[in-house]
Amino acid sequence: MKNSNKKFLVEKVLNNTKPFDKNTLLTLKQITKEENNKPIIYIGAGTCGLGAGAGKTKIAIEQYLETNNIDAEIIAVGCIGLCSSEPIMDVKLPNKQRVSFEKVNNTDVNNILDDVFANKINPKHILAQFKSDTQEKWDNVIDISEHPFFEKQERIVLENCGIIDPTSIEEYIAKGGYKAYLNTIRNYKSKEICDLIEESGLRGRGGGGFSTGKKWKFSLNTEADQKYFICNADEGDPGAFMDRAVIEGDPHKLIEGQAISAFAIGATKAYIYIRAEYPLAIERLEIALKKAKEYGLIGKNIFGTGVDLDFIIKKGAGAFVCGEETALIHSIEGKRGMPRPRPPFPAVSGLFEKPTIINNVETLANIAWIINNGAGNFNKYGTATSKGTKVFALSGKITLTGLVEVAMGTTIREIIYNIGGGILNNKKFKSVQMGGPSGGCVVEQNLDIQIDYESLVEIGAMMGSGGMVVMDEETCMVDVAKFFMSFIQRESCGKCIPCREGTGRMLEILELITTKPDNSSNDALVRFRGIMELESLADVIKDTSLCGLGQSAPNPVLSTLKWFKHEYEEHIFDRKCDAGVCQSLRIFKIDVDKCTGCTICAKKCPTDAIIGSRKAAHYIIDDKCIGCGTCDEVCKFDAIEIL
Amino acid sequence: MKTEVDNILETYKGAKRDSLIPILQKLQENEGFLSKESVEKVSKYINVPTSKIYGVATFYNQFKFSPPGKYHIQVCRGTACHVLGSATVLSEIENALKIKTEQTTTDGLFSIEVVACIGACGLAPVISVNGEFHAQVTAESIHEILNTYREKEAKDEK
Structure with missing residues (x-):
């Protein structure tokens, strides 16, 4: 059969x-x-x-x-x-x-x-x-x-995900797959494909947002005996998982898109750099490549056209910075994944010093569709500057989580409330974090802007790879800033000082704000000075870092500072975290009328901060308390109060 | 005598520097970590100094230099997981196993690792035990999950 x-x-x-x-x-x-x-x-x-x-x-x-x-x-x-x-x-x-x-x-x-x-x-x-x-x-x-979740979606990238058998190339071909690729290599010249993609208005979906067709032309116009086309599937942005879903659900779409793209710049070797944390995606990709080879769709002299193309899978080894193009290239070369100054740009001198184009999975998953349906049908979606569709990964405190593909220009409110079904448990919306560690927060008043690359930057967020993490009233924004800073600080490659040392300092300041004050008289002053320093530090890091990771590292802090300054002030002056997230700022007190003196809290307290004798009311020594809340959890008489 | 490391290295005949990371990944897949001996062998095989190899290996989060537990727990600390309480989940696992992140229990059964994002944000918080995913975990459900592995272990011993 x-x-x-x-x-x-x-x-x-x-x-x-x-x-x-x-x-x-x-x-x-x-x-x-x-x-x-x-x-x-x-x-x-x-x-x-x-x-x-x-x-x-x-x-x-x-x-x-x-x-x-x-x-x-x-x-x-x-x-x-x-x-x-x-x-x-x-x-x-x-x-x-x-x-x-x-x-x-x-x-x-x-x-x-x-x-x-x-x-x-x-x-x-x-x-x-x-x-x-x-x-x-x-x-x-x-x-x-x-269905409300699917009603407003326009599915180009995700059209087959969850529907076809990802291990069956037969099903993909029967649905019209690889038609675009064969059409390309039989009937088009490389330059024509670059022109077509440029005309479609497709821009990089990995965060940069550079015109895909234009980028390809840099490589096409560079003479070389060997060119490379790399697919960046090192989806490191926490909160984004569309690339994984595409590879797991429809791997041939990526392969076909990349094969066309490789032809468009004249590359005969294609790499897929994929995270090792995605074992299932790697497995599906390996199967898909094997099948495509059996069908003669990759290899030498493809379908008698004289076009050659080889695919190589490279597994990433867990480094966020490898999403940066030059760091990714170093990683494939077997070196530490550290960025280098540009120029020369990889499009001119990249992998093994040959012209190299790197595109993200979602970008490539659009290519075959554009060839099949024409540039005009693609750029009818979207806004003046951003064409086509974008996949967003909805997660956090939202009713319906998952992947949403909508036309550019859809409002954020529509995605959260109409598609995502609103905030979980009918809580109050606080913000939505867009663009991962390089992005920022979008607050209520900006929910009605139409999503495109420029409009998001204007409000201090960015498209990034499309992660949307929804936060409600129970999320502490200072804690979120601290979370991103600790992530960036850990993932900074260490090559340039502003990023390596600066992010560490910023994290220190945020930690100071969110930990228990030492009650000395100038404590509030020290904390306040911290905030002033945060802003100037952020400027220096942005201006002087070598790569995109450092240049955008302060964004989550700046964005939360801009929209949620009152939360910072509350942490500094009132020493309070209203959302109840920053544990060590919590002050506990025992209600002497309710306390029966069972001693369980004193026994369980990790810092021996609770004193009192058996069958008599207990007390908490504030200086020793770390705010962990263990006493509250173990008390059977509801005698612990949080002030 | 030929060891498994030699057998693995033989499959990379003529390998150059760009095969270094795949070789290290393969060795770790086999041994669970990178031992000093195997790094030395790799060094001789592809003619790259051990210092350079360690330079690369320590740069990437994936590589480990001590043996992990039989059940390796990866706790996702991505944004969505963080917002939905993965910090509590992590400290609960640490308390339950009486070890910290990057450590292995004395019986060698469990080890904990924090990872940046597993990519299952829609079902946060997520943990993965030896590649098996558990979604929407809570401080309570952690104990059940750990127990299933302990029971599995007890059964295997019989």
Whole structure:
């Protein structure tokens, strides 16, 4: 079956330029499983799905099929993007539309499958169904495009994620995959592809936002015996996970996009630099590359066009700074991942001193679509300066978490409230952190701006790779600033002094603000001076650091200082953290009327800060208390108060 | 006598400097950490001084220089996990196992590592034990998770 499929796909699809006949169309539908003879059960088994328990669900499905003697196929797919509904299970019965169920734990499998095989829908778990022209609809089930999470989305990058079998190149080709690549190498010149991508308005999705087509031309116009094309899949921004989802759910989309891009600059060697923390993505990528090679889509003289292309996977070893282009190149060369001054830019002299282009996964995942649909259809989405769509990773204190792909120009409010379903547990919104450690916070008053590269910078945030971490009233913004500073300080490569020492100093100041005051008279003064220093330090680090990591390192602090100065002041002068996050600023007191003298708090206190004799009220020595709250947790009489 | 390290090195015939990180990754995958002996062998094999190799290896978070526990716990400290309480989760694990981050329990069963972001932010806070993910963990559920591994270990011993 597999081999005959391959012959069919190569002859009738990849080598065919005419419209498909009826028989071909039917076979294609069988390969994409839109037409099936036996039931198919899909299980969302991306990293988030597995984390939510998809592994156990899968075992339960296997057991169900065995006990009930049902002949069905189980397919593990990637992540459709709605993380908070994982594990997600889809069922495709012959002649019926594919239907999707959410929050399917192993104990729910029997009930749901009993119902489905009896042509009923379990109302508790139903998510939506997928439209098909030839298949029968389920009654009273909404279409996936009507689901509030998906309704406003425009899916280009994520179109196949969670839907197709990521290990099947057949399914990808049957859905029109690799058509763009073969079209490119058969009918276009490199320069024409660069022009087309430039015309589409596509800009780098990894954070920089530089015009992709323009960048490629720098390399195209540099003469060299060897050029390289690197895909940066070292997704290090905490809070962003779209690259992982694309590779896990639709690896061929990346490979096809990168293959076209490599052709556009005349590179014959393509590297994919991927985080070692993404084992599943690496596995899927390895399988996909092997299959693409079997089909002759990579290798020597591809489909008789004379084009050569080799792919090499390089696993990152865990260094945030390797997201910077020159650091990434050093890492591939087997050196410490430290940036170097530019120029020369990598596009002219990069990997092994040859012209090298580095693009991020999401950027490359757009390329095939643009070739297939034209630049005009891509740049109809978006704002004046930012075209196309952008994937955002919604997480934090929000009802629906996951990956959202929307047209540029959508407002932040729309993403958080209409798509993400608002703040978790109806708490009050405080801010949304965008752009990771290089970005900043967006506050309530800016929620209605239309997202594009420039508008975000104007309000002190940035596009970054698209992480959106939502924070509510229970989040302390000084603590968030401290969190990012400690991250940057740890990840600073140490090459240039402003970044290495400056971030350490900034972190020290933030730690001072968030720890228990020593009660000496000039304490408040020292703390206040700290803030003044924070601002001037931030300026120096921004102006004098070598690479983007250092230049943007102070952003989270500056942005929280700008919008939440009152929280800093509260920490300094009132020595209070209203959100209750900065533990050591908490002051505990024992209510003598409620205390029964059981001594449990005194026993559990890690610093022996509680005194009192048995059956008599206890007291807390403030100087010894570290605010850990253990006493509050262990007290059975509710006698501990937080002031 | 040929050791496993030699066997691994042989698969990298003619390797140059750019294979250094993949070789170290392979060795660590095999041994769980980078021992002094294996680093010395790599040095001879690709003709790069050990000082340079350590320079590279210590730069990256992935490489370890002492053996990890049988169950290696990675606690995600990404932004989403932080906002949803991963600091409490981490200190709860440290208390439960009576070790600190980067340490291994005396019975060699557990070790803790803090990682920047696992990339499962939608299900924060997340931990991973030997590559197996546990989502939306809380200070309470940690104990259950640890116990399942302890039970598994007890069963294996029988």
